[in-house]
Amino acid sequence: MSRMNQVAHITLINLRTIPSRLGTSLVVVVGIAGVVGVLVSVLAMAEGFRHTLATTGRPSRVIMLRAGSDAELTSGVARDQATVLANLPGVARAAAGRPLISAELVVMVDLPRRGETAPNNVPFRGVQPAAFAVRDEVHLVEGRPFEPGRREVIVGRKAARTFAGLDVGSRIAFRDSDWTVVGAFESGGDVHESEIWADAEVALSAFRRTGFQSVTASLADASDSGLAALRESVARDRRLSITVLREPEYYAKQASILTRLIGVLGYSVATFMAIGATFGALNCMYSAIASRQTEIATLRAIGFGGAPVVVSVMAEALALALVGGAAGAAVAYVYCDGASLSTLNFNTFSQVAFDFRVTRGLVAQGLAGALVIGAVGGLLPAIRAARVPVTTALRTG
Amino acid sequence: MKYLPLLWAQLFRKKTRTTLTVLSVGVAFLLFGLLQAVETAFESGADSADAKRLLTTARYSIIEPLPMAYASRIERVPGVVGVAYADWFGAKYQNESNAFAVFAVDPERYLAMYPEFVIAPEQRAAFAATRTGAIAGKRLADRYGWTVGQKLPISSEIHARTDGSLDWEFDLVGIFDAEDPAVRANTEVVLINVAHFDEARQFNRGKTGWYIVRVADAQQARAVSAEIDRQFANSPDETKTAPEKEFALGFAKQIGDIGALVTRILFAVFFTILILTGNTMAQAIRERIPELAVLKTLGFSNTAVAALVLGEAALLLALGAALGMATAVAMLPALNAAASGRFPPLFVEPATWLWAAGVTAALAVAIGLPPALRVNRLRIVDALAGHR
Numbered sequence: 001m002s003r004m005n006q007v008a009h010i011t012l013i014n015l016r017t018i019p020s021r022l023g024t025s026l027v028v029v030v031g032i033a034g035v036v037g038v039l040v041s042v043l044a045m046a047e048g049f050r051h052t053l054a055t056t057g058r059p060s061r062v063i064m065l066r067a068g069s070d071a072e073l074t075s076g077v078a079r080d081q082a083t084v085l086a087n088l089p090g091v092a093r094a095a096a097g098r099p100l101i102s103a104e105l106v107v108m109v110d111l112p113r114r115g116e117t118a119p120n121n122v123p124f125r126g127v128q129p130a131a132f133a134v135r136d137e138v139h140l141v142e143g144r145p146f147e148p149g150r151r152e153v154i155v156g157r158k159a160a161r162t163f164a165g166l167d168v169g170s171r172i173a174f175r176d177s178d179w180t181v182v183g184a185f186e187s188g189g190d191v192h193e194s195e196i197w198a199d200a201e202v203a204l205s206a207f208r209r210t211g212f213q214s215v216t217a218s219l220a221d222a223s224d225s226g227l228a229a230l231r232e233s234v235a236r237d238r239r240l241s242i243t244v245l246r247e248p249e250y251y252a253k254q255a256s257i258l259t260r261l262i263g264v265l266g267y268s269v270a271t272f273m274a275i276g277a278t279f280g281a282l283n284c285m286y287s288a289i290a291s292r293q294t295e296i297a298t299l300r301a302i303g304f305g306g307a308p309v310v311v312s313v314m315a316e317a318l319a320l321a322l323v324g325g326a327a328g329a330a331v332a333y334v335y336c337d338g339a340s341l342s343t344l345n346f347n348t349f350s351q352v353a354f355d356f357r358v359t360r361g362l363v364a365q366g367l368a369g370a371l372v373i374g375a376v377g378g379l380l381p382a383i384r385a386a387r388v389p390v391t392t393a394l395r396t397g
Numbered sequence: 398m399k400y401l402p403l404l405w406a407q408l409f410r411k412k413t414r415t416t417l418t419v420l421s422v423g424v425a426f427l428l429f430g431l432l433q434a435v436e437t438a439f440e441s442g443a444d445s446a447d448a449k450r451l452l453t454t455a456r457y458s459i460i461e462p463l464p465m466a467y468a469s470r471i472e473r474v475p476g477v478v479g480v481a482y483a484d485w486f487g488a489k490y491q492n493e494s495n496a497f498a499v500f501a502v503d504p505e506r507y508l509a510m511y512p513e514f515v516i517a518p519e520q521r522a523a524f525a526a527t528r529t530g531a532i533a534g535k536r537l538a539d540r541y542g543w544t545v546g547q548k549l550p551i552s553s554e555i556h557a558r559t560d561g562s563l564d565w566e567f568d569l570v571g572i573f574d575a576e577d578p579a580v581r582a583n584t585e586v587v588l589i590n591v592a593h594f595d596e597a598r599q600f601n602r603g604k605t606g607w608y609i610v611r612v613a614d615a616q617q618a619r620a621v622s623a624e625i626d627r628q629f630a631n632s633p634d635e636t637k638t639a640p641e642k643e644f645a646l647g648f649a650k651q652i653g654d655i656g657a658l659v660t661r662i663l664f665a666v667f668f669t670i671l672i673l674t675g676n677t678m679a680q681a682i683r684e685r686i687p688e689l690a691v692l693k694t695l696g697f698s699n700t701a702v703a704a705l706v707l708g709e710a711a712l713l714l715a716l717g718a719a720l721g722m723a724t725a726v727a728m729l730p731a732l733n734a735a736a737s738g739r740f741p742p743l744f745v746e747p748a749t750w751l752w753a754a755g756v757t758a759a760l761a762v763a764i765g766l767p768p769a770l771r772v773n774r775l776r777i778v779d780a781l782a783g784h785r
Contacts (some may be wrong), residue, residue: 027676030672031672069555075554120651174457231639269432273428276666277421277671279420279421279424283673287680288415
């Protein structure tokens with residue numbers, strides 16, 4: 001028999017006899033499924049958060065903050081400054097000649113999560129009419145837009161899902177003002193979906209503010225030179241002390257702490273679990289080999305080589321790992337894909353909601369992890385099985 | 398105890414197998430120790446809370462300021478024995494936003510409110526006497542290499558000086574610390590004397606961020622809270638007062654249910670370990686059935702042999718658990734250094750050790766009991782004859 005033939009035969013025998021060793025095999029499968037399930041779930045959380053940030057903002061837009069401020073909450077832009085900014089040549093204009101710019105006020109309002117009573121800092125954004133033309137990814141999925149001059153709000157899809165009292169048609173009380181929820185919007189899953197939006201002028205008076213927090217604008221020329229020109233005109237104007245940042249740059253910074261935290265947590269949990277499971281898989285494969293010692297020794301006694309034995313044991317380990325990995329990924333997908341989570345973003349001190357995302361990449365990562373565990377767990381036992389002297393194996397088996 | 402050598406010999410009959418099992422159990426408990434430390438850190442605010450302290454913030458949003466003049470009005474509320482206040486400075490240090498927290502406080506009032514902060518008496522006096530004074534938590538000072546007597550240049554993202562500049566400079570006159578690890582997280586802060594700060598800022602003069610109120614009797618905390626809020630009801634700056642613990646719990650809630658997340662992960666981890674170790678244990682016992690029968694022949698009772706098996710499972714798990722927890726404790730200082738104050742300090746609290754012991758016992762029973770029962774029922778003749 002040729003080498004290849006030997007390998008194929010023993011491997012087939014091995015795989016076919018798995019059902020008779022169901023207990024031990026199942027243990028490997030369940031163990032690896034547990035690891036891959038946790039791995040994929042925690043990474044899906046990190047991926048969901050990353051996705052929410054990555055889809056927020058466009059490179060063709062800028063956010064303008066008070067110089068020295070890194071976040072909207074600590075920034076302040078006076079009304080006259082906002083007017084100056086709107087007239088800068090670097091800002092894009094709509095067909096009617098109106099600038100594509102929105103000066104915005106951001107305050108935190110306290111809202112409990114659904115079914116709870118503890119308050120959460122939910123961002124409330126007062127926007128100018130051009131905001132919807134500037135951020136064209138925002139579109140209503142329910143109800144109607146707020147009417148200028150009235151105490152009406154539209155709520156982000158994720159905010160509505162996470163926090164209590166934000167269903168369209170309900171009324172919410174902040175400060176000494178009552179607001180009606182008239183619509184719900186979607187914006188491609190970005191951070192604005194965790195917010196509540198209202199007319200800037202109404203919000204200014206309701207929250208007794210005189211100035212804005214930030215100004216968001218579309219660039220007339222989205223290239224780096226266009227941005228540089230805008231920055232230069234801002235710097236030249238002595239009335240302004242303003243930082244201009246491309247939106248993606250700003251939003252990436254807003255999540256730096258949380259991104260790192262979730263990433264570190266996810267990968268360390270997954271790594272440790274994988275190490276633990278490798279020890280477990282090693283053990284199971286050792287016992288699987290031990291229980292088949294006589295059988296393997298017999299095969300070798302009738303002329304099968306060491307290599308086919310190693311390959312067949314490895315193939316078995318990998319097959320079990322793959323089944324376990326697929327089961328784990330499936331459980332993670334069913335259990336947490338699309339589940340929402342809302343947490344406090346330490347950079348902005350406000351709530352940000354995001355969905356778990358079990359992507360193909362993550363499933364592939366999970367399966368790869370399972371195969372690594374299977375390979376490491378199978379290799380040493382396989383080598384041992386091939387090296388034990390046939391006579392010893394037959395006698396002690 | 399006299400059976401310990403026997404248990405040990407049984408356990409290490411197959412060295413590779415036992416070592417691998419101990420290591421996988423160890424990894425599970427390492428994760429347990431680390432994740433519990435993370436959870437403790439998130440909830441340490443609530444643990445270090447003083448039942449006699451209340452927090453008063455603006456009613457509608459924690460970021461709205463309150464008038465400093467409220468201090469004397471709160472002091473007059475019956476049941477109140479002390480009032481302090483603090484304002485959020487919004488620090489930017491070496492161009493890093495929120496590298497640490499800076500509070501503008503009245504030194505005497507604030508330090509009297511937090512007796513758990515330890516500071517040398519002369520430094521405390523210097524802080525009260527220096528209008529531009531600042532004191533820093535020891536861990537912060539160590540991280541940035543600050544020494545008493547130096548100037549501390551910190552920018553603010555919120556408060557401009559009267560000349561419009563956001564750059565401030567304070568005199569570091571003291572360093573404070575806390576003994577309780579749960580409180581230590583609260584010392585990662587710089588306190589500045591509000592006297593100079595309030596004078597030199599452009600906006601919000603005479604305003605502060607929040608009040609800390611001490612009541613004489615923790616039982617009255619709720620009644621006093623309600624009375625404080627009643628004082629300011631219908632004014633332009635309404636307040637919301639709650640016991641410190643409730644406030645801290647609310648904050649932990651904002652982060653989300655970390656506890657539930659950690660519990661779910663750990664559940665999956667221990668379930669996996671249960672399956673893996675349970676199988677290994679069952680296998681180990683199956684191989685030794687004839688030996689156990691010999692023990693019975695020698696006069697060991699059924700119960701004694703079953704107890705030996707159970708004891709072996711317990712020893713195996715205890716070794717793994719001890720290894721894992723010890724590794725977790727050994728890793729925490731390095732993790733804390735790596736987080737460099739971005740995260741509250743992680744530590745393993747006594748309750749976690751208790752939990753670890755409880756989980757070990759539960760797993761030992763779950764893993765050891767089935768083979769122990771089997772061995773208990775074993776008939777010597779069958780076992781020796783090889784009928785398993």
